[in-house]
Amino acid sequence: MTTFYLLLPVLFIVIFNLPFGKWMRSAAPWLAAGLILFQTVTSVTGLPAGWAAGLATVDGWLKFSAAVPDQFGQVMMFSVGVVSAAALAVGYSLFADEPKRFSFLNLLLISKTAMTGIILSQDLFSVYVFLEITSIASFVLISLNKDKAGLSGAYNYIVLSALATVFLLGSIGFLFLLTGGTGFADVANAVTASPHRLTASIALGFLVIGLFIKGGIVPFHGWLPDAYANSPAAVSVLLAGIVTKVSGLYTLIRLVALTSGLPAGLKEILLAVGALSVTVAAVIAVTQTNFKRVLAWSSISQIGYIVLGFATGSALGIAGAVFHILNHSLFKSLLFVNAAAVEKRAGTLELASLGGLQSKMPVTSSTSLVAALSTAGVPPLAGFWSKLLIIMALWQSHQHIYALIAILASVLTLAYLLIIQARVFWGKLKESFTAVTEAGPLITVTSVVLALLNIGVGLGFPFVFDRFFKPIKDILFR
Amino acid sequence: MTLILIVSVLMLIAVLWTVMARSLIRSMLGLALVSVGVTMLMFLFAAPLAGVFELSVCAGLITVIFAATVSLTKPMPAADRAKYSKERLKRYWPVPVLMLLAGAACFLFLKIPDFAALPAVANAENSVRHILWHGRTLDLAGQVLLILLGAFGVITLFKEIKNQ
């Protein structure tokens, strides 16, 4: 499995860059899209039997671990694949420059492979290695247009990411001291059973801080709005859809699961931090005047929901959190894809200058509405179910205040998203926009597919829940 | 033990020079000296391979990268430089103080627990070659990915901006 998910893309990248001539440049995006979609589908359905056996032997030669990803890993890989495909589509419609498009393609593949590496690792240090690769790929992606705003955003991200790196490495060092190893089993052992409580707590604390910075959780979110808003449109889709989730949240959830729930003090901190993220970010989102910035703050708010979910430590909460990661990747990337479409056609993202685009971009407008309702948690869309699970989990763990905060913030979410919808799409069309049309077949098809996924996951929730999220309880609370 | 102390003290002096040096080139030289100090510490802690890596890569390659970057940028105009160096001392005087405080705090107040001995590792397995090629091949795959990433990153970032 590891060979298929990690080494095959590397092979593709090498092949794309061999001097085969111009036809390779034009064939590359199709091959890459095919690879990404194939990997996405097989992450949930499993590989065809013959291939699986063959790849398993290659895994054996290369001494990769033979572990197959569990349901949690499958859901994450599915999200990674969907967002990468969307980002690829947006990138190929929006980057005008051919060399830039090709660089974007390669960097996208590298980023996707690194994120898959994070999900497939069974060892904390390997997670760190792939986490660094994802971050470094993000630095380059954010700077792809080489405009001053993008580069500044990238530099801020670099410095904060370096700080997070030091915290993570410090934690790995302390865990190494306690147990002599860095695998997940060793980490769980150190946190739960080690006799050196203070060192273990310091290690855990550093780990959590490092992951909070990478995940953009309040109060370590400083780099996030600038990085999301100033990066090229396709990169925003990738970052908001999946990179921060996999970097920060996936690892935290694995940690919580490994240590079978949380040490008591940490649980309180996580709940407080989650609630803080949810409310502060929602309030700031209401005040923003740039389309992408509202979406960036909205992302921080949704990350807060995910933290609230798994901070409860209960199976329902963790299932809700993981489901919300999947839903967030679906609705947030759809919102960013539509923002890209608006930026391409209307030329601006300032809410004050936009208006009435519904008549000219009906598909974008309706898919945007679907995404907005899903984010706010309106039934029967996908977002409703995951928010419901999280709120139920909070209520059941007697965290009534946090449950109320979550519900109130949902109302706020609906408010600011409808404000965007009204300002951008509804209302009177401004004269400068009379020549505006839909943003090209590729982006429009991507929007429609993502919207359908939102609706599909929402309607098919019972099926999805049984297949993917109920087993989480057994995996995680071994 | 005394050797470790001497090397550590020398390294800290180099760190002080790195942070407080006026010109960027001197800071980079200081960084190279710190790398040499770290290398010697690694040799003293029975990590010779890592020490050699640190010496050749950090003291060598990273200094070259920094030097290349600095040489591609023009230094500050002289007027700014005078104003800047006056406020430098004001901004950087806490460094030796904080370093001493941090060191003293750890020295005096930190009670190091007695870390119980871990089960010994078999000698055949306790070699870098074995662990790297048999235990951590996933990291190696990551490094291959990193090299590709570095290539694309350098191509994207170091190219001159064409006239817009």
Added chain:
Amino acid sequence: MIPLATPTTLWVMTAFIAALTVAGLYCLLVSRNLIRVLIGVELLIKAVNVLLALFGSITGRTALAQTLIITLIVIEVFFITIACGVVLSLYRHTQTLDTKSLTDRS
């Protein structure tokens, strides 16, 4: 054969590593030159390398510690390269290495 570290060594070295970390952190937070901030990052990562070597010596797992340090150094090189690339691209826009230029709306 170099003997493994003793608890006294651990006690003494913690002080030195703390001093190194503090210096690196201060350099990172307070510097007004983009490249000096990166030098601060470098110092912090060296502190972690020494930490790992020390812990490897104490636990007896010197081989694993060396493997981790080597991988870290490789990652660090690429990190610094890309960071210097970003700094250079910023310089080409603003003609200065001042951190204040990042927030100027020019």
